[in-house]
Amino acid sequence: MKDQSQLILQFQQKDVKAYExxxxxxxxxxxxxxxxxxxxxxxAQEITQDVFIKAWNKAxxxxxxKGRFFTWLLNIARNAAIDxxxxxxxxxSKQNLSADFFVDIxxxxxxxxxxxxxxxxxxxxxxxxxxxxxxxxxxxxxGFTQKEASExxxxxxxxxxxxxxxxxxxxxxxxGV
Amino acid sequence: xxxxxxIASGILELYIAGSLSEKENEEVYAAIQENPELLVExxxxxxxxxxxxxxxxxxASYSFENIKNKLKVEETKVxxxxxxxxxxxxxxxxxxxxxxxxTLILSVLQNNKLKEQLASENSEKELLExxxxxxxxxxxxxxxxxxxxxxxxxxxxxxxxxxxSPNSYAKVYWDKKTESIYLDAKGxxxxxxxxxxxxxxxxxxxxTPTSLGTLDSFxxxxxxxxxxxxxxxxxxxxxxxxxxxxxxSPTLEQLYTLGAISS
Numbered sequence: 166m167k168d169q170s171q172l173i174l175q176f177q178q179k180d181v182k183a184y185e186x187x188x189x190x191x192x193x194x195x196x197x198x199x200x201x202x203x204x205x206x207x208x209a210q211e212i213t214q215d216v217f218i219k220a221w222n223k224a225x226x227x228x229x230x231k232g233r234f235f236t237w238l239l240n241i242a243r244n245a246a247i248d249x250x251x252x253x254x255x256x257x258s259k260q261n262l263s264a265d266f267f268v269d270i271x272x273x274x275x276x277x278x279x280x281x282x283x284x285x286x287x288x289x290x291x292x293x294x295x296x297x298x299x300x301x302x303x304x305x306x307x308g309f310t311q312k313e314a315s316e317x318x319x320x321x322x323x324x325x326x327x328x329x330x331x332x333x334x335x336x337x338x339x340x341g342v
Numbered sequence: 343x344x345x346x347x348x349i350a351s352g353i354l355e356l357y358i359a360g361s362l363s364e365k366e367n368e369e370v371y372a373a374i375q376e377n378p379e380l381l382v383e384x385x386x387x388x389x390x391x392x393x394x395x396x397x398x399x400x401x402a403s404y405s406f407e408n409i410k411n412k413l414k415v416e417e418t419k420v421x422x423x424x425x426x427x428x429x430x431x432x433x434x435x436x437x438x439x440x441x442x443x444x445t446l447i448l449s450v451l452q453n454n455k456l457k458e459q460l461a462s463e464n465s466e467k468e469l470l471e472x473x474x475x476x477x478x479x480x481x482x483x484x485x486x487x488x489x490x491x492x493x494x495x496x497x498x499x500x501x502x503x504x505x506x507s508p509n510s511y512a513k514v515y516w517d518k519k520t521e522s523i524y525l526d527a528k529g530x531x532x533x534x535x536x537x538x539x540x541x542x543x544x545x546x547x548x549x550t551p552t553s554l555g556t557l558d559s560f561x562x563x564x565x566x567x568x569x570x571x572x573x574x575x576x577x578x579x580x581x582x583x584x585x586x587x588x589x590x591s592p593t594l595e596q597l598y599t600l601g602a603i604s605s
Contacts (some may be wrong), residue, residue, distance in 0.1 A: 168583060185406045192406075194391070198399030206400035214409050221413050232367045235388055236360040237483075267398045287395040304359040305391055306398070313359045330352030333387060342389045 173234050177224045187216055191235060195242045200268045201306045202246035212249055215241045243308040267306050268298050289339045296320070297332035304329060349383050358387050367424045479496065480565075490524060491515055494588060496523075499579055501601035507531065512599045514579045528558060530568040532599060533583060540584040541568075542592050546602070547583040551580070556588040579603040 175183030195216055201207035220227075220241055227237050268290045290298065299318055303309040304325075315322045343351070356362050357370045374380045490496060501512040513530035516522075525541060533539055541554040554570050557563075582589075584594040 172370060181410065184413070185410070188404075188406045188409070191392070192404040193399050194393075195395075196404060197395040200400060201395075201398045209399065210404070215414075217409050218412050221409075230363065230368055230371050232360060232362075232371070233358060233384070233388060235392065236358055240360050267395075270398045270400075285553035286394060301394070303393060304356065304361050308360060310363075311356055314361070322485060326352035326356060328352075329355050330350070332357045336394060337386060337390045340390050340393055342386050342393075 169217060169234070170229065173227070173229070176221075177227065179221075179224065187234070191238055192217065194235070195238055197267070198239060198242050198306055199246045201270060201302075202243065203249055208249065209246075212244070216245050218290060219245065239305075240308065243306075266298065266302050268293070268302070272315050289336065293332070293335070296328060297335070300325065300329045300332055301336075345379050347376055348380065354384050355387055357384065358391055369411065424499070474585050484565075487524065490517060493517065495519055497603060499601045499603050501581065501599035503529075503581055504597045504600055506596055507598045510598045512601075513583060514601065516572065516576070516603075521571060523570050523572045524555070525557075525568045525570060525579075526566065527560065527568060527581070530560075530566075530581065532561055536586055537583050538568070538586055538588065539581050539598070540588045540592065541570060541581045542582065543572055543574040544578040544580055545575065546577045552576075553588060554579075568599065576603065 172183045172186055192213060196209050196213040199212045199216070200206060203209050203212065211298055216238065220238060227234065231237070234274065252273075271287050271290050293301075296318070303317060304311075304313045309317065311322060311325050314320075315325045318325070320328065348354075353362070353366070353370060357367065362370065366394055374384060402596065491498070495518065497514075497516040497518065499514040501514060503510040505542060507530075509529075510531065513526040513529075515526070516525040517524070527539065530539060539557040539560055542551040543554050544551050552574050553576075554572055559568075560566070578601060580592065580600040581598050582592040582594070583598060584593060
């Protein structure tokens with residue numbers, strides 16, 4: 166994806182049009198991750214906007230050497246969402262929470278959003294093993310390191326890597342990517 | 343590790359998740375740069391994760407328009423102003439530090455210069471004071487001399503040049519009351535090294551010389567007037583050139599000037 170690195174370069178030079186393309190590529194994923202942490206759609210929307218404004222303001226800090234652009238956005242999003250969960254506002258609204266994992270969100274989703282293949286994914290996660298659910302939750306949604314996930318799930322460090330690879334492999338087969 | 347094993351290790355999945363260390367991230371990045379096959383794999387994984395995470399969002403729609411205005415505002419106004427301000431502050435800070443620093447250095451230098459000037463002025467002042475002091479002393483002694491020379495009880499004795507130095511001359515002013523003579527030796531040549539003038543009081547019949555002393559400070563003395571105590575019943579005065587330290591009796595071959603008291 167030569168186009169993508171070009172877009173990122175333009176974004177770093179404060180090219181709004183290039184940023185709009187990147188935004189459209191990633192905003193749904195970012196809001197999904199944020200929503201999974203804050204468990205509130207309105208708040209997730211607000212935080213997602215903040216994440217993209219933040220990313221814009223610190224565009225010069227991104228370096229391809231440190232990781233993928235998407236991964237960089239993921240980190241900003243998780244941090245912003247976790248910051249929110251530590252605020253008073255969140256603690257007051259906490260009792261209204263129902264869903265705990267991305268799986269629950271997916272399973273309870275009534276969305277027929279064609280863009281995101283929700284129906285297919287819903288089907289996918291219901292079939293997914295418990296370990297896969299937990300590993301994906303921790304690594305992609307919560308931003309755990311390999312070691313943290315290994316400790317949390319009581320699975321050997323090396324196993325996390327291969328187990329995750331298998332889970333993502335299933336996902337890719339289902340999605341055809 | 344070959345490409346297949348590398349992919350199978352599951353490291354690329356963790357790379358997308360952001361679960362690797364900074365060092366591991368750089369290693370994966372380097373590996374991807376070398377092997378385009380890895381990039382294809384990474385992009386596929388990312389695509390899958392993008393869809394999975396996107397499914398966790400609720401119905402809310404996300405329009406770029408919502409943040410576009412905020413970006414523009416921040417880009418054209420807030421960012422530039424804050425940048426300008428920080429730069430301005432920074433520059434002013436550095437400028438102030440520079441000015442302060444150079445002012446300090448300058449003032450230290452100036453202070454040293456002033457101190458030196460003051461020191462040299464002080465020594466100059468001391469020199470002047472000494473000059474004034476010596477001038478007034480000179481004046482006083484000159485006035486005293488004039489007074490002495492004009493005194494009616496002063497006996498003036500001219501001493502004429504003798505064979506060894508016919509052009510030499512000297513004058514003795516003898517104050518019998520104070521038993522002192524004032525010898526004006528301006529008319530004598532500078533004594534050669536290792537020699538001094540010795541002043542003699544003489545009685546003529548029989549010829550008896552009495553040493554009045556040597557003129558050790560002859561060269562250094564500017565007015566060449568020497569005050570010498572003389573309690574003798576002198577009848578004549580003579581000046582001879584003697585070896586340093588003087589002699590017990592005058593070396594007559596080296597008699598420079600001689601003068602008898604006229605009365």
